[in-house]
Amino acid sequence: MIMGKTKILYVEDEPNLGQIVYDSLLLKGFETIWEKDGAKVMSKFHGYSPDICVLDIMLPNVDGYQLCEHIRSKYPNLPIIFLTAKTETPDLVKGFEAGGTDYMRKPFSIEELVIRINNQIKIHGSNKSGVNKTIEREELQEIKIGTYTYTPNRYELVTPTKTINLSNREGELLKQLTEMGSKVVERKDILLQVWGDDSFFNSRNLDVYIKKLRNYFSEDENIEIQTLRGRGYLFLVK
Structure with missing residues (x-):
């Protein structure tokens, strides 16, 4: 096409x-x-x-x-x-x-x-006709994160009180954090996977996005994005 x-x-x-x-x-x-x-x-x-x-x-x-x-x-x-x-x-x-x-x-x-x-x-991605419509035909997978439910295909995060539509990059960052379970996600690996390089510019950008995700998960005190200075992050669900 x-x-x-x-x-x-x-x-x-x-x-x-x-x-x-x-x-x-x-x-x-x-x-x-x-x-x-x-x-x-x-x-x-x-x-x-x-x-x-x-x-x-x-x-x-x-x-x-x-x-x-x-x-x-x-x-x-x-x-x-x-x-x-x-x-x-x-x-x-x-x-x-x-x-x-x-x-x-x-x-x-x-x-x-x-x-x-x-x-x-x-x-x-783009808004071209048909490109983003295919999601409606895909099997939707829901992931439980504490009291939250996340649907990766829709970048939809359902909190105890509201629904948040994540941006593509927020969704990719959350994917990197959650796929590692209780293991450390290296900061450099996140930058390379989500931003494509580990420049200072993108590093500051990552700080902003981590802050956003922490705010999104603030309704559940058992969910924590822990910073390991000089290394990376731990995504913990207690």
Whole structure:
């Protein structure tokens, strides 16, 4: 079956940079919509259904962090790349906490952006018709984790009080932690399996995701993600 082009929703208010990136993405074969105003982005999802979002942080009316949180609440598995001139580590961490899945500092090369877009699509999949619908035909496996129930095929975590839709990367991280039982999961192994490399950038990203999982499991005091400094993690169900 012939698949369509990867669909990108690109958000950048600086006109010169935006035009360059927009034209370059089209030349590289991507289907792309370019929006300059953060407040108008959500309306673009109607009838377009992008495979990935590429967001600037400093946007008029609604900044990239707020926009990312809004997108993530409605589309939990959609990859989101931040493009920003902000270079401080707290800004990077804030981006991942908002729901970003990758982060590029300005200035950047189009070649690197294309590589990162393709990598995110490879990790998270796409919204192409039929690609994600096959899950409905698959046998759904439920895993009991204390008082929680996790369905890996749906990335669905049912807590005692609510249902949480995990992102693809959250699901892959949880898989790495739970498959080892009571054995130590090496930090480097997680980074290589889930992120593809063990760079400092991805290492900080892992810290954010571990914090998210701990928060998700906070309703059951018998579930603990224990950090072994300098080594990795233990996922314990007492």
